Amino acid sequence: MNHRADVKRFEELFAPHMNAAYNLARWLTGNESAAHDVVQESALRAFKFMHRFAGGNARAWLLAITRNQSYTWLKQAAGNKWVSIGDEMPEDDLALGHTETPELSAIRSQDTALVRQALAALPPQFREVIVLKELEGMAYKDIATVADIPVGTVMSRLARGRTMLKTELLKLYAHE
């Protein structure tokens, strides 16, 4: 494989997904320049390990790398303290959703700044599934590839994440 063909293949596979990579990195790191570095590093890794890409969803493959790089950055930014990316809260404990909570519909989340703030407040493993589903419009099986979790877990994480987002929004409205 000569370098011209490699570069061409890289451009064909991954150039269309630079926005997706940047959006995910930007949401995970919460930081413009970090997102820039993360995407640059991810693209170089994708190029280096391109021979391992065995077909399938190129966007999900690139985003999986971007996600890992984002978490690496988060860990470093936290002063090498451990940033939890695992599931401290049991995924199946969804009882929360059925407790009596105020009516979200009564206040409608119309305020862009508040919705953004609420999403940014979620732990990264819930924030990322919402970004991948709602903003990127990805299917569960592709989100599973990116986040390296089973498809069933994607669904419960979205259930949990959306419920948390609702709670967060209500909290923010209460402070308004």
Add this chain to the structure above:
Amino acid sequence: MNEMNCNNCQRWLHGYLDNELDTATATLVAAHLEACLKCKHQYEEMKTLIADVKEHVPYYEAPASLTRNVFSAIQAQASPAASIWQTIQDRSRNWFVPAFSMAVLAASVLLYIAVPTNQNLWVDEAVSEHVRSLMAEHLNDVASSDKHTVKPWFTGKLDFSPPVYDFTAQGYPLLGGRLDYLQHQTVAALIYRYNKHIINVFIMPTGEADSSPASLSARGYNIVCWQQNHMRFIAVSDLNRGELMTFSQLVQKGM
């Protein structure tokens, strides 16, 4: 799954909202939603929430400079010299020793032919990079009129050391330096200004003999090329031919 209660519905509801359930399960969820007001309410609420997120959460698009940097870096990584050598190595494994030496000879001839000696290729790309540098507002990686700032900046980024001079006294102030990519190799770009005109000087190592500055034009730009001390120089600008030649001679004498 054959029992749909509120507890199960909490989880399946989201697969239902996202159209990710098989028909049988989706039917069970739909039936439960019809029968259970509490879950139906939850469903409507989540539907609203999802619509709000889609509408109000910003999608951050990659800045143009990032995309440009990424592809420049990829091109720099895929160096042609390395890959030709790799090809020779790969092939040599399968060949007999006499054949191998023939192959090396053949490959070196191939290498000689494959490396573009045609000045037009360089010039064409240099003009493109000049235009791009003006459009992308990415003129300088290091912005400084001090050659003692610009020259060391290149150290460690290039495997050669480009000569850097400031010609402010002569009316051509140095604006800064930048890494650029021509013919898939990393080159130094020095940026000078003359009145309102920007001049890009591209510098890269070459095996070719020294030559005096030659003037040409392409796509409305003037170009002056020369070789000196195993470096190829390409100056590109919208300056007129005479002024660019005067500038090029300054650069040439500068060293």
